Amino acid sequence: MKPFQILTALALCLHASAADLPDAFKGLLEPNAPKRGQIGMVMPPREIDKFVAKVEAAARKDPKWFREFSAKSKPGIPLPFDQRLGLTQQEYAEYLTLWGKREFKPLGDVTLVLRPSTGNNWTITATGEASAISTLRFNPKEDVFSSPNGKLKRIEDIKAEASSILGEWTGREWKLEEDTGLGKTKENFAVGRFTNKPFGLLVYRAQEVSTEGTRLLDRSLVIRFPIKSSAPAAKKTEEPKKPATKGETKR
Numbered sequence: 001m002k003p004f005q006i007l008t009a010l011a012l013c014l015h016a017s018a019a020d021l022p023d024a025f026k027g028l029l030e031p032n033a034p035k036r037g038q039i040g041m042v043m044p045p046r047e048i049d050k051f052v053a054k055v056e057a058a059a060r061k062d063p064k065w066f067r068e069f070s071a072k073s074k075p076g077i078p079l080p081f082d083q084r085l086g087l088t089q090q091e092y093a094e095y096l097t098l099w100g101k102r103e104f105k106p107l108g109d110v111t112l113v114l115r116p117s118t119g120n121n122w123t124i125t126a127t128g129e130a131s132a133i134s135t136l137r138f139n140p141k142e143d144v145f146s147s148p149n150g151k152l153k154r155i156e157d158i159k160a161e162a163s164s165i166l167g168e169w170t171g172r173e174w175k176l177e178e179d180t181g182l183g184k185t186k187e188n189f190a191v192g193r194f195t196n197k198p199f200g201l202l203v204y205r206a207q208e209v210s211t212e213g214t215r216l217l218d219r220s221l222v223i224r225f226p227i228k229s230s231a232p233a234a235k236k237t238e239e240p241k242k243p244a245t246k247g248e249t250k251r
Contacts, residue, residue, distance in 0.1 A: 029114040037225030044102040058086035
């Protein structure tokens with residue numbers, strides 16, 4: 001094949017990839033276009049630690065109640081107030097105030113590249129500590145991600161509240177849960193965007209627990225990357241013309 005033919009074939013391939021971009025990535029990532037992002041974690045102010053320590057002490061004092069109480073609450077948001085948490089109502093209010101001041105703390109820069117792959121699959125190649133997601137393969141037709149552990153199937157869409165650990169955001173999520181007889185494996189992958197911030201999100205977690213309950217693996221990744229804001233731009237309103245005062249000349 002001549003160089004011109006190779007370039008033409010490549011251009012057609014890239015054009016087809018953009019046209020066939022799965023809905024999950026639209027508005028977030030473009031095919032074959034490197035996207036700079038940050039891997040990090042969300043942290044509240046350090047002053048919250050004294051309240052967390054009190055709750056942990058209460059959990060050790062009555063572990064059965066705490067497990068049941070936690071199971072009834074939504075994950076990723078503060079537990080509702082209960083005197084058995086070891087906090088007074090004033091301390092609980094201070095805790096919520098500090099929780100509201102949490103921020104995303106970058107731990108390192110990464111590069112993401114969304115690419116079409118064989119068999120009409122798609123991959124997200126990630127550098128550095130985010131490389132774990134590079135093993136995932138997305139099949140738009142089946143709406144599943146495949147990993148070395150098996151298939152992650154689509155579950156309920158994410159619509160996180162403002163009080164959740166990452167803040168208010170929406171997205172799609174896929175999950176694998178398998179019991180091999182030697183232990184349990186869980187794997188989750190989510191892609192989405194913040195509701196009120198011009199950032200996209202990739203969230204990945206992999207866990208392995210032995211039959212004895214020993215945690216063999218617990219890896220969590222949160223990747224934030226800039227995107228165009230989906231909010232419509234505000235229209236400029238023309239300032240009313242001032243009436244000409246005496247002595248002014250019209251131009």
